[in-house]
Amino acid sequence: MHNFLPVAYFEGKFVPFEEANISIATHALHYGTGAFGGLRGIPHPQNSGQILLFRLDRHCQRLSKSARFLNFDLPADKIQSVIVDFIKKNAPTVSFYIRPFVYTSDLGIAPRLHKVEKDFFVYGLELGDYLSPEGVSCRISSWYRQEDRSLPLRGKISGAYITSSLAKTEAVESGFDEAILMNSQGKVSEASGMNVFLVRDGRLITPGFEQDILEGITRDSIIAIAKDLGIPVVERPVDKTELLIADEVFLSGTAAKITPVRQIESYHCSTHRPITDRLRDKLSAITEDADANYRDWVFKVDI
Ligand SMILES: Cc1ncc(COP(=O)(O)O)c(C=O)c1O
Incomplete structure (x- = not known):
């Protein structure tokens, strides 16, 4: 079971994670026409009022470039400002993972990247070790x-x-x-x-x-x-x-x-x-x- 952070960014707003839901007809679900990022955040070991994000700029740039492959112009600084607000809203107290996702959000069929709506969401979950540190x-x-x-x-x-x-x-x-x-x-x-x-x-x-x-x-x-x-x-x-x-x-x-x-x-x-x-x-x-x-x-x- 995952522990999701309580607030997600969805359809341009911050909403409770449980309310951030998409339709079964969502284009990206059928055609794999999404792209994502994945970055870790940790509470500062010495300063409980701060969250540390490793190479946030690079993660935002890579997602912005991935979005370009989907025919979607999503600037890296927009992604970055949403992620920063997302963290302030959630104020996590343990190590976590952020999953920003860009996708063709239109409802309907026909694989394509033109003339199809795109959107961007962010959610997070608590995450410890993904693989055993022992090897x-x-x-x-x-x-x-x-x-x-x-x-x-x-x-x-x-x-x-x-x-x-x-x-x-x-x-x-x-x-x-x-x-x-x-x-x-x-x-x-x-x-x-x-x-x-x-x-x-x-x-x-x-x-x-x-x-x-x-x-x-x-x-x-x-x-x-x-x-x-x-x-x-x-x-x-x-x-x-x-x-x-x-x-x-x-x-x-x-x-x-x-x-x-x-x-x-x-x-x-x-x-x-x-x-x-x-x-x-x-x-x-x-x-x-x-x-x-x-x-x-x-x-x-x-x-
Ligand atoms: C297929 C693949 N290769 C490599 C990586 C490692 O990339 P990064 O160090 O940016 O997390 C990832 C992780 O996102 C991945 O999904």
Whole structure:
């Protein structure tokens, strides 16, 4: 059961979450013509009157760009101001997750993006750990990540998540925690809702943007942090076998943060993870506003 935050933003107004409902004829429900964001908020560990949002500007920009793929002009600063008001109205006291969603809100049939009304809503829910911080087992999915030539993969388009859903359920029903998907070129792409990193010989390696990945904001942050720590970072195509013999493997995402991988198929990864641990400690300090060098990544809302 989820604990939803009491107030949602829906059809241009703040309303009780229970009253934010859509019709069964909603266009996006049928055609997957929505796009979403997902960001975490936490109460400031030292100042109970403040909520911290990690890289709010980047999340709003990505959603605005996703909206463009839906033929919808929704400026990032509009999204940002709604999210800030949303937080003030809810005044959360525990860690939570915000889900802003843009979609074709018209009622009726015929898949298209022109001449169809669009709308934007925001709701939130309490969220602790999404994956076990102790580490997860991964299956190499029999489902492949979609290709950018058939879907705008730089947007978080709701319809694309059928593949993530198939992969995740296949993994869980066959005894694993998560799925790692290859792309159509047979290279490592990403997990069901996370980017993938590996460490080999002290270098941090992750598939590049041309590998049909989502442009993860956590991924971007980890790359910047690693560079600042003097860890060499390489963005390049990754083979499945490299994952199997890597010194360390981890997944990254807003929900998953940095989650170590402890097993891939029948291969067990080392539990000695010095680089993963370093990056994880740094990322968590940054999100808690405890690292002065990255304060501009943390947006503060006074509640
Ligand atoms: C498919 C997919 N890949 C990667 C990510 C990680 O992205 P971010 O770090 O921006 O949360 C997500 C999470 O939203 C995702 O859904």
